[in-house]
Amino acid sequence: MIAREIEDLLRDLAPQVLGALVRRYGHFDLAEDAVQEALLAATTQWPPLPDEPRTWLIRVASRKLIDLLRSEQARREREEVPVAPSGPVSAQDDSLILLFMCCHPALPRTGQIALTLRAVGGLTTGEIARALFAPEATMGQRISRAKKTIKQSGVSFAMPAEHAERLDAVLQVLYLIFNEGYTSTSGPVLARVELSTEAVRLARMLHRSLPGDGEVAGLLALMLLTDARRAARTGPGDMLIPMAEQDRTLWDRAQIAEGAALVTAAMSRNKPGPYQIQAAIAAVHDEAPTPDATDWEQILALYTLLDQMSDNPMVTLNRVVALAMARGVPTGLTLLEQLRTDRILAEHHRFAAVEAHLAELAGDLELAAEQYRSAAHRTLSEPERRYLVTKAARLES
Numbered sequence: 001m002i003a004r005e006i007e008d009l010l011r012d013l014a015p016q017v018l019g020a021l022v023r024r025y026g027h028f029d030l031a032e033d034a035v036q037e038a039l040l041a042a043t044t045q046w047p048p049l050p051d052e053p054r055t056w057l058i059r060v061a062s063r064k065l066i067d068l069l070r071s072e073q074a075r076r077e078r079e080e081v082p083v084a085p086s087g088p089v090s091a092q093d094d095s096l097i098l099l100f101m102c103c104h105p106a107l108p109r110t111g112q113i114a115l116t117l118r119a120v121g122g123l124t125t126g127e128i129a130r131a132l133f134a135p136e137a138t139m140g141q142r143i144s145r146a147k148k149t150i151k152q153s154g155v156s157f158a159m160p161a162e163h164a165e166r167l168d169a170v171l172q173v174l175y176l177i178f179n180e181g182y183t184s185t186s187g188p189v190l191a192r193v194e195l196s197t198e199a200v201r202l203a204r205m206l207h208r209s210l211p212g213d214g215e216v217a218g219l220l221a222l223m224l225l226t227d228a229r230r231a232a233r234t235g236p237g238d239m240l241i242p243m244a245e246q247d248r249t250l251w252d253r254a255q256i257a258e259g260a261a262l263v264t265a266a267m268s269r270n271k272p273g274p275y276q277i278q279a280a281i282a283a284v285h286d287e288a289p290t291p292d293a294t295d296w297e298q299i300l301a302l303y304t305l306l307d308q309m310s311d312n313p314m315v316t317l318n319r320v321v322a323l324a325m326a327r328g329v330p331t332g333l334t335l336l337e338q339l340r341t342d343r344i345l346a347e348h349h350r351f352a353a354v355e356a357h358l359a360e361l362a363g364d365l366e367l368a369a370e371q372y373r374s375a376a377h378r379t380l381s382e383p384e385r386r387y388l389v390t391k392a393a394r395l396e397s
Contacts (some may be wrong), residue, residue, distance in 0.1 A: 006046055009053060010039050011201075014122035017057045019094020021065055022157045028101070029147035032119055034065035039122070095120065096209045099202065100160055102146075103169040106153055111146035112173050118143050121198045132180070170206065171219050171275065174199050178223050182230070183381070190238055190383035196227055207262075214270030217262050218279045224259035225282035228252040240387035244291040256286045277306045296326035313345045317354050329362045349378035353388065360395065369395040 021031040038061035050056040102116040117123045129139035181195025203220040232246035263279040288294040303319035324332025356371035369392040376388035
């Protein structure tokens with residue numbers, strides 16, 4: 001087995017092993033440290049693989065945890081922790097409980113994301129710090145505070161009673177992880193594949209555990225349908241390529257088919273929620289053979305529905321674009337002008353980018369170039385800035 005395959009196996013097993021330890025001993029923070037040491041031991045001792053890799057990791061991690069408990073003179077506390085109830089418990093159940101535990105409402109969103117990537121995703125502190133563009137020491141402190149909060153909360157290792165309420169936080173954390181991986185909000189690179197890939201993996205795990213939940217299926221479908229376009233998003237020098245100009249032969253048709261089937265099935269069973277609607281929009285884009293064949297009327301109807309159930313200004317801007325494409329650019333520009341009264345929205349780089357795009361379509365190249373440069377000045381993403389500056393320069397020439 002090659003190193004990459006071992007790394008993938010360890011990433012899959014990490015939450016299962018952590019779940020087994022926390023279920024048996026409690027002490028989430030110490031158990032997580034023990035699992036990390038067991039994973040490190042595996043990387044130095046495998047291959048060959050043991051007959052039961054998960055059992056091997058649990059045994060090694062248990063020894064590490066007991067050593068940690070002894071070193072802190074916590075044996076009595078450990079003995080007072082109730083043991084797991086009798087009966088079989090699947091590794092998948094443990095991973096799911098971990099995911100919900102990491103999204104504890106007492107944690108800030110940044111702490112939920114970091115702890116999820118560490119405990120459930122199996123990423124090291126250094127990997128998380130690099131992925132989120134934070135100093136490793138800062139990320140270590142953030143994770144440490146999150147684990148301390150979990151410990152102080154006294155939460156038991158079980159599916160939370162407020163399961164439905166916590167699910168919203170879980171979905172949002174996975175959504176944020178995927179988006180930050182697919183389009184970085186800041187920094188020198190457009191995408192960080194390790195984050196979006198990990199979000200897809202965790203969403204698959206969640207969907208396997210909750211196959212009847214429409215929004216879980218919708219989020220997984222949205223990720224798959226969006227990630228399917230990744231290979232066509234950039235050109236030489238990591239230059240951003242907008243969807244209308246992408247080589248659609250590079251899109252992953254297997255992912256598109258899987259995502260479309262997921263969202264179609266979910267929307268036929270459930271009252272559509274925001275993730276299902278976003279997935280449906282992505283499916284309409286992905287299934288169009290050419291940009292001109294895009295069903296903008298359907299996309300407009302979906303964005304209108306999404307806008308009614310969401311207060312996200314980016315959804316409103318996307319509806320402006322859909323309106324312009326379906327009903328004419330002047331109609332879109334009229335709605336955009338009405339939104340200018342929202343000062344926070346009007347100062348966002350995305351607002352200027354939309355105005356530039358619509359002005360270009362309307363033939364007002366001077367205004368388009370001006371707004372592309374305005375958007376470039378406001379964005380924190382280097383690839384986006386290069387793309388916007390290049391667009392402005394082309395129009396000015």
